[in-house]
Amino acid sequence: MVSQPTCIAHLHCPPLIPALAAEVLISATNQSMDSWDQSPAATVLEQQLVNWLCQKFGYPAIADGVFTSGGTQSNFMGLLLARDRFCQTYLNWSAQKQGLPPEAPRFRILCSEVSHFTIRQAAALLGLGEQAVVPVKTDAAFRLCPTQLAQTLEHLKQENLIPIALVATVGTTDFGSIDPLPEMATIAQTHNLWLHVDAAYGGALVLSDRHRSKLAGIEAADSITVDFHKLFYQPISCGAFLLKDRVHFDLIKLHADYLNPESNQAAGIPDLVTKSVQTTRRFDALKLWISLQNLGQQGFATMIDTTIDLAIETARLIAANRRFELANPPMINAVVFRYCPTPLLPTMNDPIAWSNQVNRQIRTTLMQRGQAVLAQTQIGDRVYLKFTLLNPRTTLDDISNVLNWIQQLGQALE
Template sequence: MSTPPLASGPEGPRALRPLLDTVLEALDSGARARGGPLPAGGPETVAARVREAVGEALPDQGDPHALRTLVHAFAEGAADPAHPLCAAHLHCPPLAIATAADLAASALNPSLDSWDQAPAASELEVLVAGALAREIYGDGETRPGSLETGGPGEHHLRGESRLPGGHGLFGESRLPGGHGLFGESRLPGEDGLCGEDGLCGEDGLCGEHGLCGEDGLCGEDGLCGGHRLSGESHLAGASRQAAEPHRAAARDLPGAPDSLITTGGTESNQLALLLAREVYGGSVRLVCGANAHHSLARAAWLLGLPEPAVVPAPAGTLDPTALDETLTRLPGPLLVAATAGTTDAGLIDPLPEIAARCAAHGARLHIDAAYGGGLLFSTRHRAALTGLDAADTVTLDLHKLGWQPIAAGLLAVKDPRDLTALRQRADYLNAADDTEAGLPDLLGRSLRTTRRPDVLKLAVTLKTLGRDGLGALVDQVCARAREFAALVHDHPGFALHAPPVISTVLFRPAGATDATVAAVRRALLTDGRAVLGRTRLDGRLWLKATLLNPATGPDDLAALLHLVAARRATLVEGHTPR
């Protein structure tokens, strides 16, 4: 057998072209064989088809037709998020432009753990991560449409967002001739981190003024301890009142917001808890709503943190009054996690009120905006995220309201000094003399070592569509959700839970038991006709339509509701299949 061709190198494109034709043909034939949003027959039927297609997973002799055979089986057995009746989860149909960019990332296979494995990708990550952080936090100037928190008990709302010439996603200015995403320095100073005022030194973190020492973390004036960004007053059990002056002094130093590219909300939330733990010197207690994503409690367990304090969310969102009582009662240090776009219903916690409570009690704030963060791109819907920039950290997923192939997550960080907790030294990747000679140090950008360049598809999408193009997609899916909710509301055979906040609609057949609701959903899955989610709110089970497909039209919405009504009619109450 001859040596299989490689994807890159001089012969890479020539080798890939016929293989891509095979893949595209198999995707098409598999989708036609499936015939709907999901393969019919249920788990056993699908598993049998896959086993038949695969045969022996590791044969002695290879099969030259394996690519066509397995891609066909993969597509035939897939849940296709681009089908208008596939609407169960926060599982978006990826844009063709992003998918094409992802092919280039796979072909060249850079690894973002050292500069010599990813020279262009490492710089692209800095540019895109900075641009998206500025989209949340601004660029250090007073930013319209945000909540500014100046300290305990001090906060105010700013006015309307997005004036012409305002600062935005693609750089320092939106006026003609302004700097863009791939333009000049995104921060003061030639090195992109610190200016020439002597506040910061050559490493972009600490300067010659004595506030910080040679390790870029702690100095000789007693503001910081010997091993962390924050000193001994932040050790577990220390009072947050004692900790706050030290943190406030540290935050007087210049530094622009940044973000880290992650695999999604789970990793971003875990990183947020880790950074909070390290800022406070070794321990912090999570305070979150009953509506919070399960990954937060799991991260607290994984990091060895105390049991989270769960605050009631009686209407599906965190109750600020109950939060205030909890923060008053518990000793610090505390990390409050709010949600902008709950998984169950797409609800947004009252962010300005929560930020005010955190400021008054000296608690750190993390906002999980994995779902709702995409509203930032929409002029129409951005105001729903007022208060987002008050958070110390923000989770964002662009494989939800960003139409990216998985994975495409981010963690935005208001104070980049918090990221010093991630610094590691491995001589084969970031030797000290290499770093001093100017080679970028990438190990502090993630908990992972090997990292694929997910940034490429993000950069291509942002540059191709711009904020207006992404905002239009957000507006479309939110509009479809409102239209579907109106259909449900006007149909005598259905009950609507509430008008949608983002693009999630909860509904159920009127008068049905929970067992019937569950049976209707499972029957549609087995039929392969429609994919709906489920959630439990207000003590009842609801069907969930999560509309993330901008190509879905009014006829598709009507067809979805008709399918649910027809399937319910075939089920006899009290004799529903399990």
């Protein structure tokens, strides 16, 4: 056993010591982002970062946003506003004041069949139930298929159901797949759907000159989820919710005389609680701000580009070895593959079960030995292993070593 794994699938240790220092400072000061009078300087800094992010994603001047705990909260906010906007615009109904309208059981939210589970979770928490989420089939690259989307919308219409929102994923958890944003934006506009983009994983590509084009069309979204503890390399918790038109924050705005009185708004005093589902929350924007001051956008871009390059080279290594099967060419930095064992006996009844057993045991053994921690997923009835390459210090030699260990273990298990 070695004292430190050579390669870790979800290793978060880039050269961002200032972000960790900011984390300590945030905890030590115990500063809350409720209102202006509690944290005026922090309010200004967060708003400046939100404005910068909106500009980066191509949003207009009327855009706004707020920092969140991460992708789960941001996705919830996107669907919350989608629901309430539909109620107000098309039913003349205030969900905030009146609760769910009689039509709510017919509301539907569309997303790809490999979208994040928090879409279903948000639907449940919003009182619509998981049954409100309609999965749309994906193509061979695990991206939502626009043709299937159009057919699904037609079926919903025939069933007298009411589509209210469409969710696009920019970086699926397993494959890093990016849904076809321009086509989805057109369909959303045609059908008067709120378009929410879950860019928790892939949103950081906006910082890369080489890979920003993969986000083409994201500026058409009504709302965007960004999660900074992934390719922005920040300590958790740290995320953001961006809104194309700030007027939609009015759907959830509430005032309390002891916290954010209406007189503050009249005087132009910003109270961030009016656009958040949290009251007391941490000054997490400080981490991203300090990191940007330390590295700059180019520093972030270099780390992102390095890990994507490594994923491409890793995929080539895997594809060149007949004992491995590559599940997909990496779109970002996730590489999904499996070891392919030879069937034990010609009479073996279930070679797939045998292959799954071998891959699970490989992963477990590497972890127990302290050599590597690999992620695991499943495609259909087959178990796969996964590299999620987030550490810019990981080299191709590190990956080659892990692949050699996997092959040696596989052969030993056979």
